[in-house]
Amino acid sequence: MTQDENAVIEVPAAAKRSVVAYLAVAATVVLLMMLFGLWMRLAQGELATLAPDRFYQILTIHGAGMVGAIALASVAVQWFFLNKYLDLSARVFVANLGLFLIGVVAILASVFLGGFAGGWTFLYPLPAHSMGIWGRGAAALFMGGLLVIGTGFLLLYLDIGRALLARYGSLWRSLGVPQLLGSTQSAPPAAVIAGTMVLIVNTLGIVAGAAILVMSLVNLYDPAFRIDPLLAKNMIYFFGHVFINATIYMAITAVYEILPVYTGRPWKSSRVFIAGWVASTVMVIIVYPHHLLMDFAMPEWAEVVGQVISYTSGLPVLVVTSYGALTIVHRSGIRWDLASGLLFLSAFGWAAGVIPAIIDATIVVNQQMHNTLWVPGHFHFYLLIGVVSMVFGFMSYLARGGRAPSPTRGGMLDGVAFWGFVLGSLGFVAMFLYSGSHSVPRRYAVHLAQWEPYDRIASLFAAVVVLAVAVFLLRFFRNLRNAVRAEA
Amino acid sequence: MYQALALKLTIVFVGLVMAAFIYVAARAGRRREYAEVQTRAYRIRGYWFWLLVLLGTPVMLYTMTRLPYSLAAQQAGQAQTVRVTGHQWYWSLSQDSVAAGRPVVFEVTSADVNHGMGIYDENMRLVAQTQAMPDYINRLAYTFKQPGDYRLLCLEYCGVAHHNMSAVLHVTAAGVH
Numbered sequence: 001m002t003q004d005e006n007a008v009i010e011v012p013a014a015a016k017r018s019v020v021a022y023l024a025v026a027a028t029v030v031l032l033m034m035l036f037g038l039w040m041r042l043a044q045g046e047l048a049t050l051a052p053d054r055f056y057q058i059l060t061i062h063g064a065g066m067v068g069a070i071a072l073a074s075v076a077v078q079w080f081f082l083n084k085y086l087d088l089s090a091r092v093f094v095a096n097l098g099l100f101l102i103g104v105v106a107i108l109a110s111v112f113l114g115g116f117a118g119g120w121t122f123l124y125p126l127p128a129h130s131m132g133i134w135g136r137g138a139a140a141l142f143m144g145g146l147l148v149i150g151t152g153f154l155l156l157y158l159d160i161g162r163a164l165l166a167r168y169g170s171l172w173r174s175l176g177v178p179q180l181l182g183s184t185q186s187a188p189p190a191a192v193i194a195g196t197m198v199l200i201v202n203t204l205g206i207v208a209g210a211a212i213l214v215m216s217l218v219n220l221y222d223p224a225f226r227i228d229p230l231l232a233k234n235m236i237y238f239f240g241h242v243f244i245n246a247t248i249y250m251a252i253t254a255v256y257e258i259l260p261v262y263t264g265r266p267w268k269s270s271r272v273f274i275a276g277w278v279a280s281t282v283m284v285i286i287v288y289p290h291h292l293l294m295d296f297a298m299p300e301w302a303e304v305v306g307q308v309i310s311y312t313s314g315l316p317v318l319v320v321t322s323y324g325a326l327t328i329v330h331r332s333g334i335r336w337d338l339a340s341g342l343l344f345l346s347a348f349g350w351a352a353g354v355i356p357a358i359i360d361a362t363i364v365v366n367q368q369m370h371n372t373l374w375v376p377g378h379f380h381f382y383l384l385i386g387v388v389s390m391v392f393g394f395m396s397y398l399a400r401g402g403r404a405p406s407p408t409r410g411g412m413l414d415g416v417a418f419w420g421f422v423l424g425s426l427g428f429v430a431m432f433l434y435s436g437s438h439s440v441p442r443r444y445a446v447h448l449a450q451w452e453p454y455d456r457i458a459s460l461f462a463a464v465v466v467l468a469v470a471v472f473l474l475r476f477f478r479n480l481r482n483a484v485r486a487e488a
Numbered sequence: 489m490y491q492a493l494a495l496k497l498t499i500v501f502v503g504l505v506m507a508a509f510i511y512v513a514a515r516a517g518r519r520r521e522y523a524e525v526q527t528r529a530y531r532i533r534g535y536w537f538w539l540l541v542l543l544g545t546p547v548m549l550y551t552m553t554r555l556p557y558s559l560a561a562q563q564a565g566q567a568q569t570v571r572v573t574g575h576q577w578y579w580s581l582s583q584d585s586v587a588a589g590r591p592v593v594f595e596v597t598s599a600d601v602n603h604g605m606g607i608y609d610e611n612m613r614l615v616a617q618t619q620a621m622p623d624y625i626n627r628l629a630y631t632f633k634q635p636g637d638y639r640l641l642c643l644e645y646c647g648v649a650h651h652n653m654s655a656v657l658h659v660t661a662a663g664v665h
Binding site for chain 1: 492494515516525537541552555556560604643650
């Protein structure tokens, strides 16, 4: 196959505008949340002032904001490419953005006006036990905001489910299971298989999250309505685990769809590929007990499942998707630019990030690493170097009109920003992991003096990441403006 | 201590993944037929899969022979017992002194929200932990090898003074307690 330098993804203009709106909102929120993250690391290193109550408010906003914004950006990536294969409702897509913004306003009000600092995981019964720091209304506003955001996503998934069923007849078929079992018919595209997986797991995750949010809201106003704390923890971590992991499975669609354009090589849905996705569908659902390994009251078999499935969960990433990215790029004649560079980097970020995650999911290790900075170390690895790279790689590609490779090189600024992001991100997550290996607890507003040097070095790397992402965002807006002018 | 091992393993394996990506990126510019690349890559993928399985399975199985969950029940007869209750924002302990060299069973619960009881040695190294949950008692067994003043820190976010939640556990030399 020859490389098509002018390959254009055919997506309706109105749908493209909606996707741009999603990405503009999400990427701006990501940058703001990064600034909050930098502020927290600076404060831990005694390089900035941040009172503890304010620190935990910022921590709460950082967690909720990042999870929400990354989910918003990732679903935009997935929806964009699913439009190539499915008849999706643009109205539902826009409605999700509207509900997201309503939820964001509620969350911002709950934190900055109501003083809510219960953490983005709203771990029952903390929202109702603030020790007078925040009121019941603030907690309700936060959880209500999450509920509204979750409702928007659920509506969107239902629409994707409707479209999948209309085209393929069953999720079984759109997941490619018949081909896995030997059917010789051509398998669904990678984006459709990934979309089906996300639809299945995230619908379950969001429903569980919505249920525990409603239960917590009832408890807030009627304390006699008590929830089993272990049940609540299971529901929250099931929801949280599935929802944040789904961002990777949505955003990876950019790798599947764009690297083939850059390399002139197809990303086919082989049987190995389908097997990886079918296995991931099951594993993402049942692996969540690895968040509860230090809850000794959990059934021991569930903890064992948490460790075993954490190990096997690494296989589809390491053997299928990231290995596939290496294969498609190897000796391909690819021309590197910001989009292709970030997408290739994202495959590394995901693959490498699972390594400290698997190590932490080993029960005996977890007993000395759980809730230390090792944990944000591994999830920032695959969310920052993985998902954020996928999103900005896609944005860079989209802003140029979906053409590849770039007819004109992005210049030195793109290169500096890219390498700044690479080195800054690696240094930033390395400091989290190093601090975790030195037992520094996560979610501490105040650090011991002996931990502060780690925080200061981490702050330096974080500042580099923030600058690089600011450049990515500015380039996105500038290229969009140029694209609009060119069309006019 | 698993922390140092975890860090070393992470550096080695992340380094290997990074090396693979750098190798491919460095050679990506010169184009070769995809069929040729695929044939070789799929053969290597088979080896890669089995290498991961053969490396990961023994580690996974071996580490599960050391699960902490039933240790407390096994050591109940000979152990010293410390009941620990988490509160916003302090720990209450049934006793603040134990002897080294003999198992200690911590019966950990909470009076309000979720906490996490992390035991730190004098070098501020986390040696063991379990969650402190309302309505549940988590039983953690641990044998202190060295005497000294250990600190109990909270390892589950529990509100705005979470970082201040600390208590001292005195571990005396074996036979002194």
